[in-house]
Amino acid sequence: MTVHIVARFVARPECVDELRTLLLGMLAPTRQESGCLRYELLQNAADPTDFTFVEEWTDAAAINAHLETPHLNALVAQSQPLLAAALDVRRYAVC
Numbered sequence: 001m002t003v004h005i006v007a008r009f010v011a012r013p014e015c016v017d018e019l020r021t022l023l024l025g026m027l028a029p030t031r032q033e034s035g036c037l038r039y040e041l042l043q044n045a046a047d048p049t050d051f052t053f054v055e056e057w058t059d060a061a062a063i064n065a066h067l068e069t070p071h072l073n074a075l076v077a078q079s080q081p082l083l084a085a086a087l088d089v090r091r092y093a094v095c
Contacts, residue, residue, distance in 0.1 A: 002037065003063050004092040005055035015082035016048055022079055023051055029071045035062020049084065063091070 011019040023041050030039045035058040044050035057063040066072060076087065 001059070001093060003057045003060055004094070005053070005057070005063060006090045006092065007053040007055070008088040009051045009053075009079060009083060010085040011049040011051065011082055012084045013049055019051065019079060019082045022075055022082070023053070026053075026071060026075055029069070030066065033062070033066055033069065035059065035065065 009019060009023065020043070027039060027041060030036055036055070037058060038054065038056035040054045042052045042054060044052070055063075057066065079087070
Protein backbone atom coordinates (compact mmCIF):
# COMPACT_ATOMS: atom_id res chain seq x y z
CA MET A 1 0.00 0.00 0.00
CA THR A 2 1.36 3.41 -0.94
CA VAL A 3 2.23 6.02 1.67
CA HIS A 4 1.21 9.65 1.23
CA ILE A 5 3.01 12.50 2.95
CA VAL A 6 1.97 16.12 3.31
CA ALA A 7 4.80 18.30 4.64
CA ARG A 8 4.08 21.97 5.33
CA PHE A 9 6.69 24.70 5.70
CA VAL A 10 5.65 28.22 6.72
CA ALA A 11 8.32 30.83 6.01
CA ARG A 12 8.99 34.00 7.93
CA PRO A 13 7.80 36.74 5.54
CA GLU A 14 11.32 38.05 4.91
CA CYS A 15 12.56 34.52 4.12
CA VAL A 16 10.07 33.39 1.45
CA ASP A 17 12.51 33.52 -1.47
CA GLU A 18 15.31 31.82 0.45
CA LEU A 19 13.02 29.03 1.65
CA ARG A 20 11.54 28.55 -1.84
CA THR A 21 15.06 28.07 -3.23
CA LEU A 22 15.87 25.44 -0.58
CA LEU A 23 12.61 23.59 -1.16
CA LEU A 24 12.96 23.61 -4.96
CA GLY A 25 16.39 22.03 -4.49
CA MET A 26 14.69 18.95 -3.05
CA LEU A 27 12.70 18.12 -6.18
CA ALA A 28 15.32 16.57 -8.47
CA PRO A 29 17.17 14.39 -5.93
CA THR A 30 13.99 13.19 -4.23
CA ARG A 31 12.23 12.32 -7.48
CA GLN A 32 15.16 10.04 -8.30
CA GLU A 33 14.90 8.08 -5.05
CA SER A 34 13.76 4.48 -5.20
CA GLY A 35 10.08 4.26 -4.32
CA CYS A 36 9.19 7.90 -5.03
CA LEU A 37 5.98 7.97 -7.07
CA ARG A 38 5.05 11.65 -6.64
CA TYR A 39 6.88 14.61 -5.15
CA GLU A 40 5.40 18.05 -5.75
CA LEU A 41 5.98 21.42 -4.14
CA LEU A 42 2.98 23.75 -3.84
CA GLN A 43 2.90 27.40 -2.77
CA ASN A 44 -0.32 28.79 -1.36
CA ALA A 45 -1.73 31.39 -3.78
CA ALA A 46 -3.40 33.34 -0.94
CA ASP A 47 -0.44 33.12 1.47
CA PRO A 48 2.99 33.01 -0.23
CA THR A 49 4.72 32.09 3.04
CA ASP A 50 2.96 28.70 2.98
CA PHE A 51 4.69 25.84 1.10
CA THR A 52 3.53 22.23 1.01
CA PHE A 53 5.13 19.08 -0.34
CA VAL A 54 2.64 16.47 -1.55
CA GLU A 55 4.33 13.08 -1.76
CA GLU A 56 3.49 9.50 -2.66
CA TRP A 57 5.83 6.60 -1.92
CA THR A 58 5.57 2.92 -2.81
CA ASP A 59 5.73 1.80 0.82
CA ALA A 60 6.91 2.65 4.33
CA ALA A 61 10.43 1.40 3.58
CA ALA A 62 10.77 3.96 0.76
CA ILE A 63 9.69 6.89 2.93
CA ASN A 64 11.87 5.68 5.79
CA ALA A 65 14.86 5.59 3.42
CA HIS A 66 13.98 9.13 2.26
CA LEU A 67 14.02 10.33 5.86
CA GLU A 68 17.67 9.25 6.10
CA THR A 69 18.92 10.99 2.94
CA PRO A 70 21.56 13.71 3.21
CA HIS A 71 19.51 16.14 1.09
CA LEU A 72 16.47 15.87 3.38
CA ASN A 73 18.53 16.16 6.55
CA ALA A 74 20.29 19.23 5.14
CA LEU A 75 16.94 20.81 4.22
CA VAL A 76 15.53 20.30 7.70
CA ALA A 77 18.61 21.87 9.30
CA GLN A 78 18.91 24.77 6.85
CA SER A 79 15.21 25.63 6.87
CA GLN A 80 14.81 25.93 10.64
CA PRO A 81 15.91 29.60 10.93
CA LEU A 82 13.67 30.52 7.97
CA LEU A 83 10.45 29.13 9.45
CA ALA A 84 7.69 31.03 11.22
CA ALA A 85 6.17 27.80 12.58
CA ALA A 86 7.31 24.28 13.30
CA LEU A 87 7.60 21.96 10.31
CA ASP A 88 4.35 19.96 10.00
CA VAL A 89 4.73 16.50 8.44
CA ARG A 90 1.78 14.13 8.23
CA ARG A 91 1.65 10.55 6.95
CA TYR A 92 -1.54 9.25 5.32
CA ALA A 93 -2.91 6.01 3.91
CA VAL A 94 -5.63 5.79 1.27
CA CYS A 95 -8.99 4.73 2.72
